[in-house]
Amino acid sequence: MSQKAAIxxxxxxxxxxxxxxxxxxxxxxxRSFLTDKRKSRKKQLDTLAAHIQELIRLAKNKKxxxxxxxxxxxGPIDVERGFVYFFPNIPGWKNTPLKAILExxxxxxxxxxxxxxxxxxxxxxxxxxxxxxNIIALTLGTGVGGGIVMGGRxxxxxxxxxxxxxxxxxxxxxxxxxxxxxxxxxxxxxxxxFIKEVERRLRTGQKSVLRAxxxxxxxxxxxxxxxxxxxxxxxxxxxxxxxxxxxxxxxAGLVDVLNPEKIILGGGIAQNGKLxxxxxxxxxxxxxxxIASRSVKVVPAALGxxxxxxxxxxxxxxNRTK
Amino acid sequence: MSQKAAIxxxxxxxxxxxxxxxxxxxxxxxRSFLTDKRKSRKKQLDTLAAHIQELIRLAKNKKxxxxxxxxxxxGPIDVERGFVYFFPNIPGWKNTPLKAILExxxxxxxxxxxxxxxxxxxxxxxxxxxxxxNIIALTLGTGVGGGIVMGGRxxxxxxxxxxxxxxxxxxxxxxxxxxxxxxxxxxxxxxxxFIKEVERRLRTGQKSVLRAxxxxxxxxxxxxxxxxxxxxxxxxxxxxxxxxxxxxxxxAGLVDVLNPEKIILGGGIAQNGKLxxxxxxxxxxxxxxxIASRSVKVVPAALGxxxxxxxxxxxxxxNRTK
Numbered sequence: 287m288s289q290k291a292a293i294x295x296x297x298x299x300x301x302x303x304x305x306x307x308x309x310x311x312x313x314x315x316x317r318s319f320l321t322d323k324r325k326s327r328k329k330q331l332d333t334l335a336a337h338i339q340e341l342i343r344l345a346k347n348k349k350x351x352x353x354x355x356x357x358x359x360x361g362p363i364d365v366e367r368g369f370v371y372f373f374p375n376i377p378g379w380k381n382t383p384l385k386a387i388l389e390x391x392x393x394x395x396x397x398x399x400x401x402x403x404x405x406x407x408x409x410x411x412x413x414x415x416x417x418x419x420n421i422i423a424l425t426l427g428t429g430v431g432g433g434i435v436m437g438g439r440x441x442x443x444x445x446x447x448x449x450x451x452x453x454x455x456x457x458x459x460x461x462x463x464x465x466x467x468x469x470x471x472x473x474x475x476x477x478x479x480f481i482k483e484v485e486r487r488l489r490t491g492q493k494s495v496l497r498a499x500x501x502x503x504x505x506x507x508x509x510x511x512x513x514x515x516x517x518x519x520x521x522x523x524x525x526x527x528x529x530x531x532x533x534x535x536x537x538a539g540l541v542d543v544l545n546p547e548k549i550i551l552g553g554g555i556a557q558n559g560k561l562x563x564x565x566x567x568x569x570x571x572x573x574x575x576x577i578a579s580r581s582v583k584v585v586p587a588a589l590g591x592x593x594x595x596x597x598x599x600x601x602x603x604x605n606r607t608k
Numbered sequence: 609m610s611q612k613a614a615i616x617x618x619x620x621x622x623x624x625x626x627x628x629x630x631x632x633x634x635x636x637x638x639r640s641f642l643t644d645k646r647k648s649r650k651k652q653l654d655t656l657a658a659h660i661q662e663l664i665r666l667a668k669n670k671k672x673x674x675x676x677x678x679x680x681x682x683g684p685i686d687v688e689r690g691f692v693y694f695f696p697n698i699p700g701w702k703n704t705p706l707k708a709i710l711e712x713x714x715x716x717x718x719x720x721x722x723x724x725x726x727x728x729x730x731x732x733x734x735x736x737x738x739x740x741x742n743i744i745a746l747t748l749g750t751g752v753g754g755g756i757v758m759g760g761r762x763x764x765x766x767x768x769x770x771x772x773x774x775x776x777x778x779x780x781x782x783x784x785x786x787x788x789x790x791x792x793x794x795x796x797x798x799x800x801x802f803i804k805e806v807e808r809r810l811r812t813g814q815k816s817v818l819r820a821x822x823x824x825x826x827x828x829x830x831x832x833x834x835x836x837x838x839x840x841x842x843x844x845x846x847x848x849x850x851x852x853x854x855x856x857x858x859x860a861g862l863v864d865v866l867n868p869e870k871i872i873l874g875g876g877i878a879q880n881g882k883l884x885x886x887x888x889x890x891x892x893x894x895x896x897x898x899i900a901s902r903s904v905k906v907v908p909a910a911l912g913x914x915x916x917x918x919x920x921x922x923x924x925x926x927n928r929t930k
Binding site: 362371419420432434436441442443444445446447448449450451453454455456457458459465466467469531532535536538539540542543544545546547572573574575577578581582 | 684693741742754756758763764765766767768769770771772773775776777778779780781787788789791853854857858860861862864865866867868869894895896897899900903904
């Protein structure tokens with residue numbers, strides 16, 4: 287019997303990544319192209335379909351059985367119909383029946399979901415969530431995306447709008463968030479907010495090695511703050527401790543409500559290891575209910591840069607290889 | 609065919625209520641007795657079993673087919689084994705295999721769950737949640753209990769510890785909570801905290817009709833503050849508005865994470881109608897994501913004083929009458 291595979295497609299505001307992913311979650315072929323926002327949706331769809339068709343051909347040459355195409359998309363989706371409501375960062379995609387369009391052209395089953403949900407499913411099937419039944423995955427990037435797997439299935443809620451974990455409020459008097467609320471966890475651990483807070487503190491005149499580094503034209507990034515902390519910079523260590531405490535407070539709420547086995551943290555800010563994870567776990571244990579907080583594991587994501595497209599492929603593989 | 613029914617038992621720190629409940633959720637027979645905390649667990653179990661047996665006899669006299677006994681218990685439960693970890697307000701029940709003990713004595717299936725979960729299931733099957741698939745139910749009493757029904761089933765999490773919604777943090781710098789955290793929603797809408805906050809504000813010398821009423825020996829309760837607000841007392845109206853905003857913030861987080869169809873509010877503080885519901889709904893719409901917040905309905909609980917035992921009976925009826 288030929289080995290099974292799916293095409294995974296990770297649509298992003300900057301680039302589209304796609305690949306042939308086998309039923310063990312390995313990427314066998316990989317492509318990417320820039321998201322050309324000036325082109326019409328039709329032209330963008332033509333480019334996308336052509337790349338997918340090329341990968342399908344490559345997969346067939348390798349004697350793989352392609353089960354379908356999974357797409358992780360950067361916006362709200364009606365998952366059942368594979369319908370794109372809109373993409374906040376790519377104009378022109380409002381109300382696109384993406385699944386219907388691609389199934390007609392590709393003659394293969396197509397599954398579409400929000401990119402954060404796809405990543406959660408990828409980690410669940412092939413990454414840090416293997417072996418668990420109930421997980422929560424968070425991606426700490428510019429925004430904070432989330433996905434929830436319960437009883438082995440993605441949890442979508444009543445209108446496919448569940449798992450917007452980045453907007454859990456941890457301080458109703460906190461910083462204003464783009465979503466219209468205040469003190470959402472995204473306003474503490476989202477990249478942009480994080481950097482703004484570091485800049486604000488630097489302006490207060492506190493001592494930090496960052497000041498010297500920035501004069502040498504280093505760019506202020508979470509990674510730079512993390513290097514400073516590892517070099518013993520108190521200022522940077524304190525920022526990471528507080529960031530971890532904020533995130534830990536949000537996770538404590540999630541643990542009290544959902545009692546998951548694992549929480550998986552991915553994205554740039556999650557790559558700071560103990561600097562972030564230690565205060566997160568300490569705060570979580572202190573604030574969440576004992577039965578739930580003692581048993582939950584907080585772990586880094588395992589799929590790395592492939593997470594998006596492996597997760598997208600998982601949307602097809604989860605239903606068709608078990 | 610004879611009509612089906614279950615015995616519902618609502619164990620509380622003050623009294624135990626039990627009844628015969630038919631498959632439409634109607635209470636056909638009702639009993640209650642005081643929780644005698646000075647007695648041994650064995651004696652308490654004897655009393656409980658005797659009352660249940662009496663109801664089973666009564667039900668059989670009415671030609672009802674008794675499917676089993678459902679128990680709503682005031683503490684954490686291993687639902688699969690029907691095992692009581694402990695009851696915070698009734699000593700002596702630590703590690704009690706309640707399901708096993710009662711099934712041996714009653715020769716009937718016994719289901720045990722946390723009382724807040726049972727109430728959520730009761731509202732889902734027979735009350736304000738009828739017709740929905742995904743609901744969240746909150747009981748606003750001394751504490752704030754919660755239950756989550758997803759896809760028609762109670763959601764328990766990995767260790768039966770899910771739905772501790774009262775301890776979702778809405779202000780990490782807020783009042784200290786009994787659970788060890790700060791600014792949990794319970795510290796704003798739990799009865800005791802609510803009354804303490806009213807007292808604190810009265811001490812600041814603000815004008816309020818409550819001051820005169822309290823001099824006439826009225827007891828300060830949420831109901832009294834609600835009557836004052838209905839009488840046009842600005843002080844009391846402001847308190848209800850703020851309480852509603854706090855609760856709305858917590859519900860916005862839940863809506864972003866779980867995207868439910870309905871949120872059902874029960875318990876004393878929820879009986880204040882528009883005073884509470886208006887600011888709750890306004891805040892929720894403002895703070896939660898549009899797709900999820902426009903579609904969710906926030907409604908009062910419908911089962912009233914019977915909620916506990918109807919919910920307990922529902923634990924049996926949900927699996928056996930559909």
